Amino acid sequence: MLKLKYFVEHHVFGVCTRIGEKLGISTSSIRLYFVYVSFITVGSPIIIYLVLAFWMNIRRHLRQCNHPTVWEL
Template sequence: MRKIQYFFESQAFGVCTKLGEKLKIPIASIRLFFVYASFLTFGSPIIIYLTLAFIINFRKHLRRRNNRVWYF
């Protein structure tokens, strides 16, 4: 079970983890919210999840780009 959980946590963009850290809410509660809300609203929270994933990855990209040393 731990291997499956680790796989999904490492491959799922880290959106729930990031939200849990920022809001100081258990990560499992956030994941359950996304799952239940997706079933109740026919998948519309998936759009929110993917938007947050894009923003997080874009911010990581900008941080990596700003830390590089440019040689001319």
């Protein structure tokens, strides 16, 4: 079960992890609340999650473009 957890945490977008780090809340509680709210509101937080994931990927891409590594030069 731990292998599955680590696989999901490293290969999924990481939005809940990032929010947990910023707010000082455990990631598992944020994920649990996200699931509850998704069921209550018929999936509208999924759109917010995807927008945040897109935003995080764009920021990561822009940082890599501004600071290329030695291998990319």
